[in-house]
Amino acid sequence: MERRAKIYVAGHTGMVGAAIVRRLRAEGCENLLLATRAELDLTDQRAVRDFVMAERPRYIVDSAARVGGIKANMSHPAEFLHENLQIQNNLIWSAKDAGVETFLFLGSSCIYPRACPQPMREEYLMEGKPEPTNEAYAYAKIAGMKLCEYIHTQYGMNFISCMPTNIYGEGDSFDPETSHVIPALLRRIHQAKGAGSPYVTIWGTGSSRREFLHVDDLADAVVWLLRSYKDKQFLNVGTGEDISIRELAEHIRSLVGYEGRLLFDPAQPDGMPRKLLDVTRLHKAGWHHRIGFDEGLKRTYGWYLNNLF
Template identity: 60%
Template sequence: MEKNAKIYIAGHRGMVGSAIHRKLRALGFDNLLLRTSDKLDLRNQQAVADFFAAEQPEYVFLAAAKVGGILANNALRADFLYDNLAIQNNVVHQAYVHGVKKLLFLGSSCIYPKLAPQPIKEEYLLTGLLEPTNEPYAIAKIAGIKLCEAYHDQYGCNFISVMPTNLYGYHDNYHPEHSHVLPALLLRLHEAKAANQPTVTVWGSGKPMREFLFADDLADACVFLMGSYDDPQLVNVGTGEDLSIKELAYLIKSIVGYEGELVFDPSKPDGTPRKLMDVSKLQALGWHHTTSLEMGVRLVYEDFLASCSGQ
């Protein structure tokens, strides 16, 4: 990408979009198109068409999505399917209509079968049943991948798809019911410490294995792939390392400084038993993550404390 290229970051206020925004700014890209959802509703077909016609972006990072944890995914199934289909359909199609040079579509590791062999290779897509609790979100993201592939095959569009593993970072969602496991644990342990609670209950058995990637590392990978990867076949982005939810909980407990006990509730859903990404394809291209989980969680907790004190 040229330093003066007009780049649209869809979803620049979210955790991933804001990380991409920071990365591009740091690299000297200053012709960035940014619109909040109250100014541009990406679910609105005409609004997106008008935006692309007026602004004519050259590159697009499609990081906008409706996201949430197990509870939100399962409770808001229609919203997760409709909103995400609408967002990506509108943006991808208008990128084609207006001759965008390159588009990067961000998916999720939940696209893969619940019982996929580990670590998960890109070719395992659509080889088995999905995890039921986040099936609507996963189906929408699979449709986005296939949409990018189809526009490449039919129209020659340079649209690529990136599948990140579980993410955490600045501007994460700390909603008490709709957040992902890492920020949910961070919030609950922080609140338990403040209230001197003797115990904290953690959903599930603690046995599932999860991989976590710092969002700023993902942003670095996305910018790297925008400059070096032109294949419509999706590419995984992760660390290639995982740990159990129990290990994660005790890591966060240590970083927050909570001195009570953790109690695991096996009556609550565990979700997928293991989700470890095979990142050999990305590493062969020359990219590796640089932020350890402990360092990343410390950075995020410092940011969380700063945002709390600023309220």
Template identity: 50%
Template sequence: MNKESKIYIAGHRGLVGSALVRKLEIRGFTNIISRTHKELDLTNQNQVREFFETEKPEYVFLAAAKVGGIHANNTYPADFIYENLMIQNNVIKAAHDFKVAKLLFLGSTCIYPKMAPQPIKEECLLTGALEETNEAYAVAKIAGLEMCKFFKRQYGDNFISCMPTNLYGPNDNFDLKSSHVLPALIRKFHEAKVSGSEVVEVWGTGTPLREFIYVDDMADACIFLMENYSEEQHVNIGTGEEVSIRRLAETVKKVVGFEGELVFNTNMPDGTPRKLTTVHKLNELGWKHKVSLNSGIELAYNSYLSTNKGV
């Protein structure tokens, strides 16, 4: 990519897409194109094809997706698989038909088997059963990953894929019914602090282990891969570091400044017991994360405060 390359960010308002826009602009890229859902429905094939035919993007970051936490995935599995399949199929096929120079598809580490050997290597894909609570989303993402692989294999398209671990940061979803664990904790502790509540409840036992990466670090890795990687196999994006949900909750509690009690509701699901990725491939290519978990949580909380003034 050069500074004038025409770059399309699919999903530019979301957590991932907005971070990509920030990072590209900081680096001096001047020809970034985007569309809101109202302007372009990515589940509509005709609209997607018209957009690609008119705009002719050279590079595509496919960050658009329907996402959510355990509750949302359990409640709306049909919506998750349908909408994500439609988005991926339409964008990837249009990128092929209208000769996009390179496309990066963003998956998720939830695509790996529930009981995959830890830490999870890229080669673990499709070697075991998925976690039931997000199976619909995972199946869709696996399909997108494989679609990029097969378009590369059959047609020689420069379509690559990456697998970010759990993300957090500015423009995250803080809706308690559909958010992931870290933004949910930030909101819960903040609201408890403001209201004077003495207890914050966290779902599950607190024992599952998770890996988190600050979204601007993830965006930096995506741009790095777009400029430096063209192989068929997907690449994990993460820190290679893990933390228990209990320790995570205690860290968020401290950052927010909540002084009450932390209670775990063991009647609620834990999800996958452990999910840590191997990031040797990415590190060997020359990229490593920069933002620590504690610093990232502080940045995420400040971002939450700035967008929820008066709350």
């Protein structure tokens, strides 16, 4: 990957996209294409096509998506499916027509079936129904990954995909309506400490297990994939390690210094019982994560303290 090559990072204002931009700039990449939502509406097919055909980037990284936690996914499944299909279809097909050399699509580990064997290997995709609480998002991501795979096969173009595990880190969304589990727990436990609340109520039983990858590690993996990966088979990107939600909450309570109780509400959904990626293929190909969970969590909480709204 040449430093002067034109690279378009879709979704660069989000946590993942911003980390990818930082990583590319650290590599000395000088010709980055960036467009805010106001400058380019990715749900507008004509606008996206005109932009890609005019700019003709050598590489495109698609980190743009409508995202959210369990509450957001359950409240707006139609929008999650519709908007994500629009965004990815517009970008992928325009890139194909423009002859983009490498297109990298970022999916999500939620594509795997709810009852998937653990750890989840790439070949387990579509061997069962997805978790109902994120079904719409999962179907959209499966469609995007498959479209890249078919373009790779039919047209011989390097349209590749990776399926990251749960991502967290600096720049994450702490919005109570859309946040994922780590920022949600950090915010709520921090606020409970400040208010002197005797307890914090957490959705579910706390028994479900999740794997977490720091966003800077994902950005490093993205740059590695752009340089090295040519296979139509998507790759899992994660750490190969997981933790229960109860353990996570206790970890955050200790980090924040909160002395109140953590109450789990079994009337609320746990989501998928376990989501642990098998990263054997990724490791064999030559990439490993670098940021330990303790370090990543401290960095995330530090960012939150410096950016309280």
